[in-house]
Amino acid sequence: MDSLRPLDPAQLGDHIDRLYRAAVGLCGSHADAEDLVQETYLQVLRKPRLLRSDDDLGYLIRVLRNTFYSHYRREARRPRDSPLDEHEELVEGRPLAQPAAAAEAAEVIAAVAALPEPFRETVAAVDLAGLSYKEAARALRTREGTVMSRLSRGREQIAEALGYTS
């Protein structure tokens, strides 16, 4: 049986980049992703939390996902092109060197944001936030097998959207 422990607010900052990556994938917009991550932290910090395992990130991804569906789903249904100057802010103090690279990043983000929601949230959790299949299954309230099949189909659709040719 998993032991119980309180979620330590001091450690929450460690996950901000991975949450942000997942949020960008879910929202397809950097501005919305910022708001979504902030709202997620607000939710979590509102009161002390008890967790069963060491899976802080998985817990945060679950809250992020729920917040997304509550607040941002309608907007996120419409993938939006992000202007290049927005991408230049992505890596602090280190703007993307090549406009072409920024354009490619925008294409990848748009491809993720255009996925059907079950595929999108799975790609965001595993490929963008870096959860294991097991952690993602727990965070997304589904089974590992479902995570694997959704991930596979989501990745295939992304590849096709990016112009993959065999």
Add this chain to the structure above:
Amino acid sequence: MEGRPDLDKERFAVAALQALELKAPLRLRERIEAERERARGPARRRRLTLGGALAGATAAAALLVVLLLPGGAGGPSVVQASELATLPPTQPAPEPGRPKLLDVSAFGLPFPDWAEKFGWEPSGRRVDEIDGRRAVTVFYEKEGREIAYTIVSGDALPVPEPSAAARREGTPLRYVRLDGRTIVTWERGGRTCILSGSEVPATALLNLAGWKGLGAVPF
């Protein structure tokens, strides 16, 4: 060496995703740090103890308790039991169990899973003894609001009077407003169930209380 086309396609996508250089902007980090500082601030509501909370609630609602709720030797009043909702969870959120149910039950009654249908996610739970009765409470959250569902052991507690009557999916419900909270009570399997929350319309609480999940939630 040639790979399977579908795997090659997946690898292509994974490579594209991994190449994304996405880092949270400084302004977002600063905003979150400010929120963390704020959260560390002075006393939170959740730091109450059971005794303190019940004593405080009793003082605040003394008149109403007198008017509404004779608890008596048979256990707490519904309002007293509903005050458990103001205490912090002592155990993690239950997980989904069978369809439309959580993996936690009290006295043979499973708690409903309202996430898919209503968007209320379980956020924690606690077990208490109050006036000789065991009470299991599951907390749910949605968009920053919280509600609590308590099931009390033993025979059904007296219905608060005066209270309004309603019916959902054939189940008779009673509800009162007290100190900004709405308290709904009804019976499942002869046990008293209490659902309470503030900033949540009574209609929403009544709909949740009476929801049977097409028969999945035993009453």
